[in-house]
Amino acid sequence: MVVELEQVASTDRLTGAWNRRRLEESVQSEMERMVRYGHSLCLLLIDVDHFKPINDQYGHAVGDAVLQRLTALLQAALRKVDSLSRWGGEEFAVLCPNTARATAAAAAERLRQEVANAHFATVGRVSVSIGVAECAAGESWDEWFARADAALYRAKSGGRNQVQVAPEVPCHGDGKGYVVANFVQLVWRSAYECGNEIVDRGHRQLFADANRLLSAILTDQSADEIGTIVDRLLSDVVEHFRDEEAVITAAGFPAAGEHLLLHRALTAEAHRLLDHYRGGTRAAGDVFQFLAYEVVTKHMLGADRMFFDFLRPPEAAMNPAGQAGPLA
Numbered sequence: 001m002v003v004e005l006e007q008v009a010s011t012d013r014l015t016g017a018w019n020r021r022r023l024e025e026s027v028q029s030e031m032e033r034m035v036r037y038g039h040s041l042c043l044l045l046i047d048v049d050h051f052k053p054i055n056d057q058y059g060h061a062v063g064d065a066v067l068q069r070l071t072a073l074l075q076a077a078l079r080k081v082d083s084l085s086r087w088g089g090e091e092f093a094v095l096c097p098n099t100a101r102a103t104a105a106a107a108a109e110r111l112r113q114e115v116a117n118a119h120f121a122t123v124g125r126v127s128v129s130i131g132v133a134e135c136a137a138g139e140s141w142d143e144w145f146a147r148a149d150a151a152l153y154r155a156k157s158g159g160r161n162q163v164q165v166a167p168e169v170p171c172h173g174d175g176k177g178y179v180v181a182n183f184v185q186l187v188w189r190s191a192y193e194c195g196n197e198i199v200d201r202g203h204r205q206l207f208a209d210a211n212r213l214l215s216a217i218l219t220d221q222s223a224d225e226i227g228t229i230v231d232r233l234l235s236d237v238v239e240h241f242r243d244e245e246a247v248i249t250a251a252g253f254p255a256a257g258e259h260l261l262l263h264r265a266l267t268a269e270a271h272r273l274l275d276h277y278r279g280g281t282r283a284a285g286d287v288f289q290f291l292a293y294e295v296v297t298k299h300m301l302g303a304d305r306m307f308f309d310f311l312r313p314p315e316a317a318m319n320p321a322g323q324a325g326p327l328a
Contacts, residue, residue: 010022019085028141033097040098046092047155049156051063051066058123070126077110079096088301091191108165109163111130142292150187194307194308198244199243206291206300209232216229237267266295270290
């Protein structure tokens with residue numbers, strides 16, 4: 001019974017792939033093994049091309065069936081040591097232990113071809129874009145994920161239905177400052193939308209704030225100019241948290257109280273960090289890293305997803321997660 005409960009807790013109900021929680025647990029153990037034994041470790045991020053039009057044209061039941069069929073194709077093409085997870089929406093992640101960058105790139109291309117050559121009932125052909133990154137010594141999970149995500153963005157913006165590989169990264173000691181040197185921008189995608197315009201607008205604004213700050217840092221703008229951007233950033237974070245709390249409370253999200261506490265902790269940390277920045281003891285890059293990883297990657301793309309189902313329009317819930325679609 002305990003094993004069955006653990007299996008349920010670690011599995012995505014719709015596709016049967018690992019869920020985000022299980023992936024992140026495995027990532028930590030594999031990164032520890034990489035450090036201990038010097039093994040290579042790679043991450044593949046996979047995004048279904050033009051998935052929103054599929055949902056819009058054929059309905060969410062067909063969209064769910066596409067994701068189920070895709071999962072089966074990917075699972076069949078992966079090695080036993082690789083693990084497939086549904087990261088969210090139409091995005092998947094593959095963790096490849098003991099795998100160097102070139103090998104992972106070849107595996108990603110094989111997956112892309114498998115999907116491109118497959119037939120999907122109702123919709124016909126489907127393609128995927130894939131970003132690949134090898135974990136570098138000294139970088140965190142967030143930094144590693146960001147490089148894979150940036151590679152995925154290049155694949156999408158470069159025409160889709162292709163694989164892009166993140167450049168190799170020289171060692172940066174403890175990894176601090178890496179984000180400013182290598183992560184060019186945060187990229188908003190439709191998979192991040194929850195369906196509530198107030199919340200989505202706030203999320204998009206924080207993406208824009210982060211990119212504005214990074215641009216100011218990389219173009220060597222003055223401390224006063226960066227300070228103005230930082231002040232705006234904090235103001236937008238506080239305003240967004242307030243708006244989001246009102247929305248999820250009105251929607252009846254049962255964990256709204258706990259979510260509010262997360263907001264309070266992030267706000268307190270933001271104030272502390274900005275005080276240090278104004279005092280000259282922290283760099284602007286640290287502020288960007290906080291926004292990019294603590295607020296966006298960990299909170300917006302992590303904790304916030306817990307309330308998405310409470311905000312989606314009724315038609316989006318017509319085929320509940322876990323219910324077999326026409327391709328199952």
